[in-house]
Amino acid sequence: MPVGERVLTKKAKANYSIDLGLFLTGLFEVVSGFVLWLILPRGGGQGRLVTEESFLWVRDTWITLHDWVGVAFMVLLIVHLALHWRWVTRMTREFLRRA
Numbered sequence: 001m002p003v004g005e006r007v008l009t010k011k012a013k014a015n016y017s018i019d020l021g022l023f024l025t026g027l028f029e030v031v032s033g034f035v036l037w038l039i040l041p042r043g044g045g046q047g048r049l050v051t052e053e054s055f056l057w058v059r060d061t062w063i064t065l066h067d068w069v070g071v072a073f074m075v076l077l078i079v080h081l082a083l084h085w086r087w088v089t090r091m092t093r094e095f096l097r098r099a
């Protein structure tokens with residue numbers, strides 16, 4: 001192995017994958033949230049209950065994706081926090097001690 005090259009441990013790969021998942025699902029939630037809010041608002045601005053307009057997908061599909069990608073985001077967030085829980089508790093204790 002060339003000097004200076006580090007081994008990518010299983011732990012580092014798992015952390016990277018979870019964090020990438022968090023970034024992508026978080027980004028999707030923001031994009032789909034703005035689509036639902038600004039591009040395909042409820043009623044479509046026409047006084048109807050459900051808009052028939054579509055932007056890549058119909059509103060109903062955006063809602064389903066927004067819901068389930070949101071669930072995936074929260075699962076990943078819980079795993080991320082669990083993996084770094086010791087860091088969170090130590091940092092909080094240190095922060096309170098110095099406050």
Ligand code: HEM
Pocket residue numbers: 026029030032033034036037041042063066067070071073
């Ligand atoms: C992790 C982030 C988010 C989660 C977990 C989440 C979750 C949800 C859920 C569960 C609903 C209800 C959908 C349904 O009726 O089944 C919803 C609706 C909605 N969300 Fe989000 N959301 C997130 C981020 C955002 C963001 C950043 C925006 C704004 C830019 C946004 C805008 C909306 C809008 C406009 C609706 C209403 C859709 C309607 O009119 O029925 N969301 N969201």
